[in-house]
Amino acid sequence: MSVSVAIVGRPxxxxxxxxxRLVGKKLALVDDTPGVTRDRREGEGRIGDLTFTLIDTAGYEDxxxxxxxxxMRQQTEAAIQEADVILMMIDARAGVTPMDEHFAKLLRKAGKKVTLLANKVEGRAA
Structure with a gap:
């Protein structure tokens, strides 16, 4: 049985x-401009001996x-329903925003296992 993991959060x-990083190749576009990812993208993720289906989602906007x-929001919501595990990512420099709080409430209602990831904490400014 393969575990499905969705990475979700604001743009x-x-x-x-x-x-x-987890799929080991550049399958998803990465840019400093918000909103570059518009659809779900899937790949085989790997951490050590553990492999899983990984889903990259568009930034969640109401x-x-x-x-x-x-x-884009509908695609993210579909990924949430399909996934076994959710990784909710936030920008730690911005702290928890009202959109993060709104999104967290939606995730609680989904009844999935959710892990919060705080990103962008490297460097002295963080």
């Missing part, structure tokens, strides 16, 4: 960078379904 917190951001 530009580092989800695609982590995805690429937007109308008819907009691009709304369709």
């Amino acid at each position: 530009n917190v580092g989800k695609s960078t982590l995805f690429n 937007a109308d379904d008819a907009t691009l951001e709304g369709r």
